[in-house]
Amino acid sequence: MSRTAIAAWQGFVATTLDFARTFFLVDVVHGQVKAKREIRLTNASLQAIAHTLEIAGAQAVVCGAISAPLWNAVEARGIRIIPFVHGDVNEVIQGCLEGTLREERFHMAGCRPGGHGSGRCRRRKSGPCCG
């Protein structure tokens, strides 16, 4: 089973992980969604976000933009970051399962394709991110 967290706001992927308060935890077994539940954060700090994702058992987090300190805090916990995703949460879950998150419709604006020195704007690798 794999567990992926999706930072959400009003049914869409939250624009910025740093300021996200709602997450969907999606459990996938053999390419099928087995469970989807919502968690809400009350503490707004970056460490609290990273810590919550870790204790929730997330192996990956799908999000919009992410700051360098949060990137480091999440990555240090061994959680894979799938950044600069945009769109409806259910469509994104489907995109994860089908490995189609690289499609233009899931790309967030404002990211410089081709990457930046810090790697914050790296595009996603192909292949499914859930399961």
Next chain:
Amino acid sequence: MPDEIQTIILDSITEGVFTVDKSFRITSFNNAAEKITGTPRARAIGMPCREILRASICEGRCALHQTMRSGKPVLGKNVVILDAAGTRRSISITTAILRGCEGEIVGGVETFRDLTMIDTLRKEIEREYSFEDIISRSHRMRTLFDILPDVARSGSTVLLEGESGTGKELFARALHSLSPRKRKPFVAVNCAALPDTLLESELFGHTAGAFTDARKDTPGRFARAEGGTLFLDEIGDISPALQVRLLRVLQERSYEPLGSVAPVSADVRIVAATNKSLEGLVRAGTFREDLYYRINVVCLSLPPLRDRMENIPLLVEHFIAKLNRIQDRDIAGMTDEALTCLMEYRFPGNVRELENIIERAFILCRGGEIDRHHLPAPLCGDKQEHHLTEQGSHRSFSHMEASFVINALRRNNWSRSRTAMELGIHKTTLFRKMKALGISEESRSGE
């Protein structure tokens, strides 16, 4: 006014300006907005503003939304945004409504000022650092980060152990800013910097006439830190006499200023730091055991930089960005060769030494990337020069990676499981990496 003239006017101002239609899609975006957000105008136009600005208030407390709903402008609201490179920037925003010819609402306009430089300078001046100012992705530091908020809230006396330059004061400030005492003063004293008699007066203050030239009552650092945190750096260097006085403050929560017989109560949290082993000093009889146990309620050991070499690229990136901001420069980064030199260095002066090295390189590097010849000579001596020339830049990166993995293996006594855990990767990934880099058990025999 023709559109071209409007564009010229908007592009000539230093504040970021963008306009949105009623569905919050960007309709214009000036030069300064491009610069602050890092997003080109062509990409921003037509996009929802929240995807470009990525502000802390976009999802939930949007100022433009509020203005368009209430008709009232929002003035000078300070928020944090994420620019295209993932940097958090402080900005101040002001919003207003855009109306059409008939007075109907057609959208909104937001102007914003970049406060990052002001914020950086304020932090530098006030030395007000938070948790997020500690740059690290190492496993050992992460463990510290996890317990730091709980330790901060507890109010207990904390002992920070670590070599010079490992960031003890930064941790002490982070502990203070995470604690309920954060609105009260943080006062730092370097116990090794003052002779004993002066230190006593400095800590506890003195009354008029306590000694020659003591013409008026002077509060000490304990009084100045009242309600807040007192950071006692290099506590291992204080004299036995002062140890007794300090012990009394910790036990009775009161002290007497020099020349006074009236005790003054002290509501101060003590955070002490040392680059020596206090336990060793206790065994040697130079540090009081009872004081040691009073101070050592919670002990945090900060690892030296050589034990968390994986942080070096991150720290280099951080210091380059910081100096670019402060000095208004545009240094692009560091070459692989220069980074290799840094990865092979032992950093006896820890993070402070690394920061000084980068600052020195900024003086020598006029533009582009910091190269190895911008580093001090001991870091890139002949031995490395020969080595690098022979291997070329591509292989130097592999070499850097190999030395990084070997260092991690050494720290974990060549246990692959523990090393993989420290590096935050699976042990099969580590095994694959070792194989690709030609690292085997034989590499150990050379030690």
